[in-house]
Ligand SMILES: [Ca+2]
């Protein structure tokens with residue numbers, strides 16, 4: 001009769017973590033969390049910028065749709081808290097520069113930073129029916145690599161823009177946000193309008209020519225607007 005040899009029971013050393021080992025683990029965990037937190041804020045900035053760009057593009061489409069239906073562009077919102085189109089005819093360029101009429105258009109009111117989206121439209125494009133000879137007067141400028149101002153587009157019917165994350169803007173409740181800079185002259189120009197705007201490379205450095213800049217500016221070109229209005233049968 002064979003007997004099976006019973007292997008000896010394994011022995012374990014009853015040993016826990018030393019304080020040094022725990023400290024090392026905690027340091028590693030802290031480093032991992034720190035490493036994840038940094039990109040998280042960067043990711044939020046990227047998401048806010050993407051959301052702003054998306055909102056501006058959708059508004060441009062809605063503006064074209066409004067013109068295709070009405071033969072003209074809408075005037076800006078009545079106020080920061082009333083998103084219906086201003087019922088009063090724009091008597092000046094400044095009167096046709098304000099906030100997007102989000103209720104009339106059925107679009108977003110705010111950019112990715114919770115600020116009201118801005119809108120400036122040539123009065124002749126918003127007060128009456130547009131024709132192929134209606135002259136637009138909004139201008140968009142940029143800066144070349146040397147910082148010199150260069151024309152980007154002239155005779156633009158409308159400009160749609162976000163003040164970006166920093167400096168200027170208006171909150172959802174209608175509170176004006178601080179400029180906070182004496183060097184951001186291109187952003188100051190966007191705030192002031194009413195006919196000339198800047199669209200350029202973002203910069204954090206205050207000594208950059210034109211100053212710090214994080215605004216997002218898109219324009220509605222006349223040719224695009226005409227093309228879509230012709231397709232809709234609103235222009236000959
Ligand atoms: Ca800004």
Ligand SMILES: [Ca+2]
Nearest residue numbers: 179181182188
């Ligand atoms: Ca300023």
